[in-house]
Amino acid sequence: MNTTLTTRLANLRARMAATATDLVVIGPSSHMLYLADLAPHGDERPVMLMVSATFAGFLMPILNVDSSRQHTDLPFFPWADADGPTAALEELLAATGIDRTAPSIVIDETMRADFALLVLDTLPGATRRFTDDTVGYLRSRKDDAEYEALKASAVLNDAAMAAGFAALRPGITEREIANVIRDFYKANGATPEFTSVCFGPNGAFPHHHTGATELKADDAVLIDTGGRIQGYPSDMTRVGYYGAAPEGFGQIHSILDHAVEAAIAAAKLGAPASAVDKAARDVITAAGYGPNFMHRTGHGLGIDIHETPYITASSETVLEEGMVFSIEPGIYLQGQFGLRLEEIVIIRNGVAEILSDMPRTAVAVG
Numbered sequence: 374m375n376t377t378l379t380t381r382l383a384n385l386r387a388r389m390a391a392t393a394t395d396l397v398v399i400g401p402s403s404h405m406l407y408l409a410d411l412a413p414h415g416d417e418r419p420v421m422l423m424v425s426a427t428f429a430g431f432l433m434p435i436l437n438v439d440s441s442r443q444h445t446d447l448p449f450f451p452w453a454d455a456d457g458p459t460a461a462l463e464e465l466l467a468a469t470g471i472d473r474t475a476p477s478i479v480i481d482e483t484m485r486a487d488f489a490l491l492v493l494d495t496l497p498g499a500t501r502r503f504t505d506d507t508v509g510y511l512r513s514r515k516d517d518a519e520y521e522a523l524k525a526s527a528v529l530n531d532a533a534m535a536a537g538f539a540a541l542r543p544g545i546t547e548r549e550i551a552n553v554i555r556d557f558y559k560a561n562g563a564t565p566e567f568t569s570v571c572f573g574p575n576g577a578f579p580h581h582h583t584g585a586t587e588l589k590a591d592d593a594v595l596i597d598t599g600g601r602i603q604g605y606p607s608d609m610t611r612v613g614y615y616g617a618a619p620e621g622f623g624q625i626h627s628i629l630d631h632a633v634e635a636a637i638a639a640a641k642l643g644a645p646a647s648a649v650d651k652a653a654r655d656v657i658t659a660a661g662y663g664p665n666f667m668h669r670t671g672h673g674l675g676i677d678i679h680e681t682p683y684i685t686a687s688s689e690t691v692l693e694e695g696m697v698f699s700i701e702p703g704i705y706l707q708g709q710f711g712l713r714l715e716e717i718v719i720i721r722n723g724v725a726e727i728l729s730d731m732p733r734t735a736v737a738v739g
Contacts, residue, residue, distance in 0.1 A: 613736030
């Protein structure tokens, strides 16, 4: 096992001790990728990683074991289709060394329900919770290598975003611009993760499905896109227009830019995540557009595009060094246009550092 994974497993055991956790059970998810650099085939066959204070090992369908051995030196407890997983699961639980009377266990919240119930039925006296204060806690605090990967991904995303805006021309469709961006990712060694292109009134739908809408003169344009390199994704939203800016565009853009700046200023070591949301929301509310900002201010970014911490009005999460999250206030005017400005920031040296190098200035084309 490499040094990074050894450190992560040690850190997990320290969190388990701090939270009085006897057993952590992880499914074939990004949590498993984080802890073991393993992303086994996920289907209806139970597969899981169990970690106790003294042991870590995998329950694994036998047909996947040989391939998985290439990625980890942790032990496997294989099972065959003809036999089912029950006996192998019993062997794995015995190897963990936990007291099965009333253990405190953590269950991967992304695990299939039938996998989770298989474990819980085997440990009827267990108390259980999800990964927030163990694996999730660790994942939300990025190390230097993760920072470098996220920074590189963000800088590449800047160029992909610029390529999308540069391709705007009358009659081109949202889908065609999305393809330009995806092709840019692929040509530069990245994997496309998502691309939302919104022309004109479609920008007023926060989760618009990119489609066949054609660009017209004086349309507002919103692009929200991300790709993945070195195992880590990017995520950014920028806005602009083709021809002349529609009426009110400049005012809304200015309000959002101030909201982003206010949120960045509030994103400090020791501040609650709710204070970041409030800072952005207060600017928009004071400008008279409070009801037009109907979603949270941000979400964490790491191996997953959406992970902890979540930047919401009710979040009690205290910001710590290494936390990475989006700041993305939006104002959506139905039937006209919608604008959103999104930055990914990391708490570094006590303050929020923006990962992108691309200005938030509206992109004027044509």
